[in-house]
Amino acid sequence: MSLIVAGLPRYYFDHKQRKRYPIYRRMPQLLSSKLILPVGANSLPLPTGDLTNSRDLPFEFTEVIPVAAYLDSSDNPIQTPPALALPGGASAPAIFFTQITIQDTSENQPVIENPTEIAVLVNQDSGLWNLPKPYYLPTEKEWQVTGTNLHTSQAIQLYVTLRGSYLILGKGVAFDGPEGTGFGTDEPTPSQAAR
DSSP states (O other), X not given: OXXXXXXXXXXXXXXXXXXXXXXXXXXXXXXXXXXXXXXXXXXXXXXXXXXXXXXXXXXXXXXXXXXXXXXXXXXXXXXXOOBOSSGGGOBOOGGGXXXXXXXXXXXXXXXXXXXXXXXXXXXXXXXXXXXXXXXXXXXXXXXXXXXXXXXXXOEEEEEEEEEEEEEEEOOOEEOOOOOOOXXXXXXXXXXXXXX
C-alpha cells in the first residue's frame, strides 16, 4: 500500500549516489529539541543530536514549528506574557524576542545564516514555518539550531520541532540530473525520463 500525499513528491532523489527512488510509504514523525535561553543568551546551540536523522531512512519535512515561551524564576512557562515598554503597557509574545539560526549538516550550509526573529519566519495564524518545498535530511545528518534571547529581563524556553516523515523507498534508478541542495523535486528532467 502506498501513501501518496497531495503536493508531496513521489520520488526521492539522492544526489550523492545519483539515484532516484520511488517513495512507497511515509511514516509520520516529529524531531524535537528544546533549550532555555537565559537573559542575554547569544547563539546558544540546541542539544546536539535532537534534530538528527538517526534512522537508516531519509527524513522528509515541510513544516518547522519554532515555539518560544517566557519563563518565571523557577523556569516554568508563564501563561500571560509580562508587560513590556510598549504603547499602553501591552505585552508581546516571546517569538518577537527570540532569534534563531539554522545550519544543515547534510549540505554544510546555512538554512538561516543571520539570526532571525521567530515572528518573521512563522505564519501568525498557524505558528508554523512552512517550507516552500520538502526538505530532506539523510541518515546521520542534522539541523543545528542556535537561539538568541533579545529580552532584557525574561528567560525564554525555545522549542524547535521538525514535522515530517521517514520515507520507505523502492529500488533506486541511476539518473544524470543536476546536483541538489537538499530540496527534492518530483519530476525527472527530460534526460532522466528518457532512461
